[in-house]
Amino acid sequence: MTINCKQLIYGIISFVPGFKGRRPLMTGGTDSAEYCYSVWLRHLVLGFRNKLCSKVPEVVAEFGPGDSIGIGLAALISGASRYIGLDVVEHSTLTKNAEIFDEIIELFKRKAPIPHGPEFDLVKPGLDSYHFPSEILTDAHMAKALSDERLKHIRKSILSMNRPGSIIQYVVPWTDADPLPSNSVDMIYSQAVMEYCTILPEAYHKMREWLKPDGFMSHQIDFKSHGTFDAWDGHWACSDLKWRLMRGKRPYFICRSTHSEHIEAIRDAGFKIILDLKSILPPTIAPGELNPRYRPLDPQDLTIAGAFVQARRL
Numbered sequence: 001m002t003i004n005c006k007q008l009i010y011g012i013i014s015f016v017p018g019f020k021g022r023r024p025l026m027t028g029g030t031d032s033a034e035y036c037y038s039v040w041l042r043h044l045v046l047g048f049r050n051k052l053c054s055k056v057p058e059v060v061a062e063f064g065p066g067d068s069i070g071i072g073l074a075a076l077i078s079g080a081s082r083y084i085g086l087d088v089v090e091h092s093t094l095t096k097n098a099e100i101f102d103e104i105i106e107l108f109k110r111k112a113p114i115p116h117g118p119e120f121d122l123v124k125p126g127l128d129s130y131h132f133p134s135e136i137l138t139d140a141h142m143a144k145a146l147s148d149e150r151l152k153h154i155r156k157s158i159l160s161m162n163r164p165g166s167i168i169q170y171v172v173p174w175t176d177a178d179p180l181p182s183n184s185v186d187m188i189y190s191q192a193v194m195e196y197c198t199i200l201p202e203a204y205h206k207m208r209e210w211l212k213p214d215g216f217m218s219h220q221i222d223f224k225s226h227g228t229f230d231a232w233d234g235h236w237a238c239s240d241l242k243w244r245l246m247r248g249k250r251p252y253f254i255c256r257s258t259h260s261e262h263i264e265a266i267r268d269a270g271f272k273i274i275l276d277l278k279s280i281l282p283p284t285i286a287p288g289e290l291n292p293r294y295r296p297l298d299p300q301d302l303t304i305a306g307a308f309v310q311a312r313r314l
């Protein structure tokens, strides 16, 4: 198992006063319209299949939208009436959001299949079928959803985000604000975000508080080492000191949580888990090499490289 020296050096340098770091800080997928469309439809299709919703949820909130709020725009275009993006760093820009909006509309207009295949191999969760979900987004539903008037309203809301009358809110950092009233959201989702969250129990408790009584959440969580080590599970062997150095003063960094920690925090916060779709990888770290914190864990826990979790508010 080899540490990624570049990441370690970057972390150490970040302690130097005045260090600004890489700008802009790119996050990954949401600068692509296909990615946003694909991720939204995957969460939606599985929400339907698991009977967590029987129509497009009205008020949707997203943790960690990243480079654009495109997944949320896909939700709005498909019929949601309000979107709240909650991040810890302001990544998304007006220009990017406006560009991606037009591209996502085109995908819905031509009922494009849910993007998958080699370019999307790393995107989870996987589905049995990637056809456009016409059984959910029927022709009649999409005719209304794609009406000129509705699209104009969403476009106006992108331009006037966070202002009165806009159906789009983007709250950064959400942890400093009290962004949402209790019982106000139908669906909360995230894609490749919850592994960064250092305040897991608090975050899941907040989600429980914001969701309406019949609300649900949908999270794709990646437990891998995110390039900090050559081994996918190398981060669980790293000493706490080395990890603190590697993390440095980055605004966010994976917090090395395991699947069982998330499941416990989700249940403790007052959710019933409806789907827990795990991706399993063989461990590469011998039990004796693990950071002592991870040694008492069930060895099965350390084979779970990712999970798609959907849970209903109790």
Ligand SMILES: C[S@@+](CC[C@H](N)C(=O)[O-])C[C@H]1O[C@@H](n2cnc3c(N)ncnc32)[C@H](O)[C@@H]1O
Binding pocket: 027, 028, 029, 030, 063, 064, 065, 066, 067, 086, 087, 088, 089, 091, 190, 191, 192, 193, 196, 197, 198, 199, 252
């Ligand atoms: C790997 S990016 C994923 C972005 C996007 N969801 C995607 O699928 O491309 C992680 C995102 O999570 C955000 N993030 C990190 N910690 C967070 C937290 N505690 N709460 C909300 N967002 C967080 C980051 O700022 C970043 O936007």
